[in-house]
Amino acid sequence: MSLLSRFFYKRPPDGLLEFIDRIYVFDSCFSTEVLPQGMYPVYLNEILTELHEENVESSFLAINFRDGDKRSQFADILREYNIPVIDYPRHFEGCPVLPLSLIQHFLRVCEHWLSSGDNKNIILLHCERGSWPLLAFLLSCLLIYKKLHGAEHKTLDIIYREAPKGFLQLFSALNPMPSQLRYMQYVARRNISPEWPPMERALSLDCLILRAIPCFDSDNGCRPLVRIFGRNLLGKNGSMTNMIFTMPKKKSLRHYRQEDCDVIKIDIQCLVQGDIVLECVHLDLDPAKEVMMFRIMFNTAFIRSNVLMLNSDDVDILWGSKERYPKNFRAEVLFCEIGGMSPTRAPTATLNGDMKGGLPIEAFSAVQELFNGVDWIESSDDAAYWLLKEFSANSLQEKFQKLILNDMKELSKMQAKVGLQMPLMSPLDSDEEKYSVASDSVCSADHEKIQHGGNSSDSENIDRDFTTEDSESSATLSINSSSPPHQPQPHPPPHGAPSSLLDSSVPSTGTSGSQTKTKPPQELPSNRLPFSAPAPPPPPPPPPPSGSKHAVSSAPPPPPPPPRISSQSNPPKKASLKPLHWVKVTRAMQGSLWADAQKQGNQARAPDIDLSELESLFSTASVTSASEKGATKRGSAISKPEIIHLVDMRRANNCEIMLTKIKMPLPDMISAILSLDTSVLDNDQVENLIKFCPTKEEIEMLKGYNGNKEMLGKCEQFFLELMKVPRVEAKLRVFAFRITFSTQVNDLRTNLTTINDATKEVKESLKLRQIMQTILTLGNALNQGTARGSAVGFRLDSLLKLSDTRARNNKMTLMHYLCKLLAEKMPELLDFDKDLIHLEAASKIQLKLLAEEMQAINKGLQKVEQELAASENDGEISIGFRKALKSFLDAAEAEVRSLISLYAEVGRNADSLAQYFGEDPARCPFEQGKF
Template sequence: MSLLSRFFYKRPPDGLLEFIDRIYVFDSCFCTEVLPHGMYPVYLNGILTELHEEHAESQFLAINFRDGDKRSQLADILHEYDIPVIDYPRHFEGCPVLPLSLIHHFLRVCEHWLSTGNSQNIVLLHCERGGWPSLAFLLSCFLIFKKLHSAEHRTLDIVHREAPKGFLQLFSALNPMPSQLRYMQYVARRNISPEWPPMERALSLDCLILRAIPNFDSDNGCRPLIRIFGRNLLGKNASMTDMIFSMPKKKSLRHYRQEDCDVIKIDIQCPVQGDVVMECVHLDLDPEKEVMMFRIMFNTAFIRSNVLMLNSDDVDILWGSKDRYPRNFRAEVLFCEIGGISPPRAPTVTLNGDMKGGLPIEAFSAVQELFNDVEWMESGDNAAFWLLKEFSANSLQDKFQKLILSDMKELSKFQAKVGLQMPLMSPLDSDEEKYSAASDSGYSVDYEKVQHGGNSSDSENIDRALTTEDSESIAPPPPPQAPKPPGTVPPPPPSSKISNAPAPPPVLGRGRAATGSAKGRGIGLALQSNPPKKASLKPLHWVKVTRAMQGSLWADAQNQGNQARAPDIDMSELETLFSTAVATNASVKGGTKRGSAISKPEIVHLVDMRRANNCEIMLTKIKMPLPDMISAILALDTSVLDNDQVENLIKFCPTNEEIEMLKNYNGNKEMLGKCEQFFLELMKVPRVESKLRVFAFRIAFSTQADELRTNLTTINDATKEVKESLKLRQIMQTILTLGNALNQGTARGSAVGFRLDSLLKLSDTRARNNKMTLMHYLCKLLAEKLPELLDFDKDLIHLEAASKIQLKLLAEEMQAINKGLEKVEQELAASVNDGAISVGFRKALTSFLDSAEAVVRSLISLYSEVGRNADSLAQYFGEDPARCPFEQVTSILVIFVNMFKKSRDENARTVEAEKKKMEKEKASMSTIKGSE
């Protein structure tokens, strides 16, 4: 206090304590006992009388922190002295920290009141019993707000020193200082932000992760229960605060022990906005016995990277309970955008074969290949749905053939292998199944020859078969075959010719032959016992029309009959020209070879053939034995498998249906295909897909973290360069002087600054001769007066790179890293019960997690710093970060720098041209004078 101020200093009346100039606190706020009812008015009247006598020219404002909603006795007494009273609550949902809006209101009211009335107005602070923690907090906020103190923790300690020792513990069971310090840091940002408080974000509080288990019971563990208080965004009145989330009190509430696990993850999925209080309570075996573990209060406006990481010093805990928390204890509150809450998935709607949601229609393209010859014996929606998928798959046949042909070399090997296997029958098939397959195949061939106009001998044979059957009575169709018992080998896939096109609709001849008497069936069987060999033709990849639209040429052709009949096709010529392979005599007549082929054991395929082929192609690109590949996955060995290979392995993890199919297979597993063998190896590892995803994150983590760190560092460097560039500062001052000179005598003149986007208007302002802009003139002026400023762009080497970075994308990358680490922790916790197979995996994952957590902590710290620097860059130019974000500031500066350089270079070329012109004129003048 200066000598002059001490001379004019007025001692406050008895009963008041002066914390700041003209801010008094009633000393009753420091009493542990309540004054008797009759003594309280006497106490207040004595203070107020003396106060009016000593400050007769002052006006007074009283701020009271009251208990409940009823009118306080203080307000009734002060009303008699014409002193207005503003009441504030003592706490917010049990926490002695007021919402940010009330803090803002308190600061504005106090600042406004003290700045009016010729600086003689006085603020009186009063609290009812239990209100001291909130009063001390708001008083500390005001000291930070007025920049009388800068260190938040020290400021709060200074205020609490005025109260008796242990006074805070008397009124608050938990230490409220961590939450109070967090809000004081919010207030400290008010000094660098023109608009405060910032807009509150609506977020979804995703989950709470506790690392290192606190000790709250005899088993060195805890049974946490979470409650959240805040605005009910889903209610009718979103401005009212209430308990918006609470875990149910159940005896089955999970109990965590330090020896069992070191991570607790509690899913919440609760929308929050504004001020939020989260309580974590330890629930004992008795549901009515609760122990507060910790409390957190925060505001969503200041959640930068959708994560809030806190240690034991950053949460409100019981006094003297610090030893209950391990040294490495950390609470992580993870958020996501409010749109990230997935609504319940609607039932999948099928329309014209397209799946709305769920799997794409391409996933069903293999249905026809596997079940082409199966007759659907059930009626109803299921049969219609199956047929609809079958027809839709045919229309995409060409697309999938192109997809499979992406690797022609590998595909040819599989086609050759499959071609040898398809004609074979399983040794487990019964005679009846062989007969059924042979009869179906035979009639398919005959019918195709009839449709394509085969040779006369074939047609005559078919006519004889039909004529013979006509003489017999038509018997009812045979009953469907009983389903095969589980564990039997499924029938072999159909031939490639049938799979290339759908089965044609049956005609009368085929239908009657298939449903005839025993005699008719015997003739048909004899007819097909030695069918002529038909060459395999190359397919025409067209899009087939299954139903002729009325009025189209296909419908007219059916109606006109023979009038629009197409010419007969010479099948022998067609086979000669368009056959896929020329059959040798040995392959046609070699009965011995066929017999030897039948005797070979068949490779059994349980998985969808198309998926199996794609899986085998993928495995050929990895080129290592399956056990070695599994070992590399469990060791997280990045030198053996790269990210693309791991992603492909994830795509071909067995589904639940495939796992059940392989488990129920009782045959010789050595006869299974490569895909099935691969699935069996993967099934030996618990949660193999989850482990593969962790492996993929492990591979990509270092690159992702390095890129994020590089972008964050670039923003920091660019911000530092702009703010520390003296040349840019001088150029901005020159532009201000230039603009005031042009706007002199107008409403735009006498400016103390200008908006940042005004820099872009320098090139729009042209001289009267339209040969020069104001930017050209600025460069000309600087070249004449301050030439050292012309290369100011060399000070801003990171500006252009920073202008291409979006803070929103950086936040998403930060959230993706946090989510990835969460999955890593989940899998690490789950792998404890895997047994010996995951020992190496846990060791490798633990080592990675330790290093990754340190990286993420540093990234979050760097991101927070970047957020502050990005806001300060806009404030450096007098802009509001909410209206002129970092991306806009950097883009404007980059455009200005480029325009400045362009104008500078154009001026240099103009000066050089004028110089050459003058030299040329001078030379011509010298020539003229010499000639005279």
């Protein structure tokens, strides 16, 4: 209320509270006290007299919420003042929500009365004791209808706070807000369709599925009993509301426990239309004692996808009973079109001892000898999985041991071979060959460390020195390949690597002292040096060059060498080069390019590389003079305009990187979002846009910026463009759902069809039936004369015992014997898997995950509907968006309705599959029925 309106505000008479302009509520509606007999007429007369005196030119309309059909005292008193009274019921089948037709009537009466009479008419709202929850609900609906508030939950909470604390709990045993919010959303979506409320659909309420069992007794379970209230479409008076479905109230009502199952499915098959109240109560062992589990009120006109998926926050439950429901509790109400109602089910045929097709018991005389005295192993593990694990573990272990033995033998041979021939190496070998020997020595040291386990400190020192020096000198080796080779020492040790060879292959700068102190490995095996016969004695060595003296001894450095070998001496600091991120090969495989290059020697030598040119091209930083750097800095400071960043730099940089991947002007991007154009933006791009929607703090910061907006960074410019679209993040989420909807629906439909096909194949396979009968006869033969014998069937988990039961010699299991028996006497059954084409694909599908996908699709459609209703107030910017979204919503609802019908059919077939094997569908989920 503005300051001017507060100045001219006229306080209502005592006993009235003004909720909306010219809509007054009697304060007796908020009181828990009951006026004494005879005081109530006095209370009303005082209020009405004062009201008439202050509003002489106004007309009055009173609306009363009462219980029963008798005329109330309130209506009799107001009739004396010529004030018309409209009576509404205080609840609908115990729920403080009116049917949608009465809600529409209330809203339009209020709108018409307030708009007529030169905007001076007044409405008086009154509720009798216990009707406050309904009055609060209708006031909230009126605020939503007149667009005075937008958020349903917040609006309802504001109205309830006007009453004393605990006032709602006093008049309602259940929390009615979830059902009230559902109907408020119906009111908020009145602009989606041309007619509101939409036409009420006649549907068949197929079943109720509860996922995650609520706890309502000492056994952590419940005995649910379902009742449904609504119009009886098959009765004589279809407009009357009464109970149209209830489960029989018997002591034998099924009890579900959390440890036994996690899904409850209750078949209903009831025709419903219009406003429906569904109650689920827990029936104690005493049939007269009931505890309300939850209540749902809904209207079939808004069941767009033939499913209601609700969690514990979406159903009316007892106050303070939230802990009774697991966190993943979900109630699914499945519908189908009346034409698609499933017929009354015939009893499912089960597998039992009366069915023929197996072998006679005389065929199992041999099995009694093999398995005599062998008990069934009580194990719940998957025997097939255990057996596979054992096989794989044994085979891997054997392969690993063979590999290690072969490597050890090869290594010992190579060590002996290299030990004999290493002293006879030719001094004319190229540097690449010498480098390969050095690198092999490192690998051999590792092998020795693994093989012998000793000399760990020496091996570690050798590995550390060779590894560090190798990385520092790899470039030098390739450049100095054409320089004269260094000569070995005159008398090398018989089983050691020549020290000069190691020094020349791993040159270092300033580390020669530490290098000479490090002991080389005692043996130098290598499988890359092609030694076929001892080499001839080397020629007399030429005098060593000055570079080698410097590399071996610690004498003062000689005069500067030629440029080609200048890297042997201490070079000046050079520019660091950009690294080449390759995967280095340390041992050349026999027959490979690198091994052949080592054999060919000088023939395959790489060309000389100009280091100066390499540094100028691939240095990490450009080499420029100080004057050039200063001029560049001064020029950039003058010419480059300063960019203003308001957003956190890290977030701004990530946002700019994201924008570079989209590669389109910002206005075109916004246009594609508002038109839901999937050909311009894909799902990954839309998801990235959602991540970089501006937060509330960033929006306030950008709104408070008064400078030149063209000087802002790209991220800030992007945020400003998004801020032009109302609720841009919600629109982007709707867009993302629009992109992925077809894929989600197609994948879900494919999985549901696969499960349907698999269940039909299992039930129709005659070969599988004969095999099961054979197993039954085999088990009775083993258990003959015991309490386990004379069975008419067996549980599915007993199939795992076939692999656990072993013969006396432990060489054969009962599964092996069954396969042997079938191969000898009934070989035509061995290809029974050809009858079960879809079983393997169905075994990878879980119905629980499909239910979650179904819920995600349904929730996505709800978000689409909410955004479509909210965009009515956006103005011209959302005209194209509303048109595209409305077209998508119409097509998506038809898709989801057919998908829900298929989903319900799959649930029925999965239950019938469990019944086919004599199992309880609640205790034997579909996944167990797939073997």
